Amino acid sequence: MTFSLIGRCARTGRLGLGITTYSLAVGGRCEGVAANIGVCKTQAFPNRTNDPLGIKLLAQGYLPRRVMEMFAINDTEHDYRQIAIMDRDGHIAAHTGPGCRGWAGHKEGKDCVAFGNGLVGPQVLDGMIAGFLENPVDALEYRLMRAIEGGRDAGGQGTPDAHRPERSAAIKVVDRRDYPDVDVRVDVHPTAVTELRRVLEEFKLYEDFYRGRDTDPSKAIPQDVFVKELDARRRVRA
Numbered sequence: 610m611t612f613s614l615i616g617r618c619a620r621t622g623r624l625g626l627g628i629t630t631y632s633l634a635v636g637g638r639c640e641g642v643a644a645n646i647g648v649c650k651t652q653a654f655p656n657r658t659n660d661p662l663g664i665k666l667l668a669q670g671y672l673p674r675r676v677m678e679m680f681a682i683n684d685t686e687h688d689y690r691q692i693a694i695m696d697r698d699g700h701i702a703a704h705t706g707p708g709c710r711g712w713a714g715h716k717e718g719k720d721c722v723a724f725g726n727g728l729v730g731p732q733v734l735d736g737m738i739a740g741f742l743e744n745p746v747d748a749l750e751y752r753l754m755r756a757i758e759g760g761r762d763a764g765g766q767g768t769p770d771a772h773r774p775e776r777s778a779a780i781k782v783v784d785r786r787d788y789p790d791v792d793v794r795v796d797v798h799p800t801a802v803t804e805l806r807r808v809l810e811e812f813k814l815y816e817d818f819y820r821g822r823d824t825d826p827s828k829a830i831p832q833d834v835f836v837k838e839l840d841a842r843r844r845v846r847a
Contacts, residue, residue, distance in 0.1 A: 610711065610727030610766040610773050611635070611652045614737045614756040615695045617720040619682065621794040625782035626649050627753030629775040629802050630728075631766055636779030640664075644783035647673070653709040653726045654689035654705035662696055671782025680704075691715070693722045702730065711768070717811045718742060723756070727773065729764035736763030750782045750791045754809055761802045778805040814839060 611630035617623070625644050628635055628650070639662025642647035649663030659680055666676045667711050673694035679706075681687045685705035689708035693715060695701050701722050703715040711727035717740035725733055740759025757778060778801040779794035793812050798804040815835075822829040 611691075611732055612666040612723070612725030612728060612737065612757070612760045612765065613650055613652060613693070614721055614729050614741055614760075615648045615693050615701075615775070616741055616749060616753055616756065617697075617699050618697060619699065619720055621784070622697065622748075623749045623784045624695065625749045625780065625781055625791070626650055627757045627778075627780045628652075628694060629757045629761070629765075629778035629805070631776050632824070634794075634796040636781070636796065637794070639734075639779055639781050642781045642783055643668070644685050644785055644787060644789075645697055647694065649676070649692070649694045651690055651692045652724075653706070653713065654686065656684060656686070657691060658767070659684070659692060662772065663692075667694070667696050673700050676692070677702040677704055679750045691724055691726050692725045695722065696796040702748060704798050711766075721756070723760070725760065727766050729767055729769050732763045733760045733765060737762050738756070750780055750793075750809060750813075753780050754806060757802055758806070772797060776799045779799050780805065780809060794847075 613628040615626050641664050643664045647667040651659040663676050688706040691705050691709050693703045705713050705715050705836050709726040712730050713726035715724035718736040721741050723734040723737040725751045736759035737756045740755035775795050781789050782791040784790045793808050795801045795804045820836050
């Protein structure tokens with residue numbers, strides 16, 4: 610029982626994934642997000658070798674459609690997988706196997722694809738895409754956050770009679786470097802999507818501080834000074 614959205618910012622070229630599930634520590638299973646290459650995510654009954662293999666094939670110049678064809682040929686359990694692939698140019702391929710349990714499906718939107726299994730219905734995918742497209746000028750991580758919030762608010766996981774809570778959630782965004790711009794996650798929490806929003810907002814407050822230590826360490830302010838300034842700004846806003 611998982612719902613996810615792969616998204617791209619056409620203006621900046623950033624790529625990312627937002628995901629939430631009843632399972633634990635889903636952020637540790639998001640290997641297929643690579644800067645300037647693409648995103649590949651397998652869920653439902655995942656074959657974890659698919660995602661790094663998909664990135665390797667995208668890097669070699671294969672289109673997502675062809676990568677999906679190779680997955681189908683070489684995986685005898687392909688009918689149990691749910692997979693979405695996007696390359697850096699926004700080409701998309703998506704697959705929902707008939708062996709996925711509960712309501713399962715995928716839907717493409719502008720620069721995104723939403724997909725999920727064990728859901729209350731297709732309205733979850735609609736809610737995700739609507740959230741992602743709500744404010745296209747925002748940073749990609751906020752658009753992904755609104756996508757999984759939109760899926761949750763549309764009913765999320767389970768059945769119309771019994772909701773299955775989201776217990777872990779994650780957002781990963783890449784830009785031009787070998788490591789993620791944003792990699793935030795909640796491994797276990799009774800309301801993981803709400804908690805992920807809190808974690809993301811806190812991370813964004815520290816983002817420039819951490820980047821300054823990387824790019825110009827001689828001018829980086831001490832962390833205790835930064836924290837005092839941050840606390841002062843918070844008091845003013847309160």
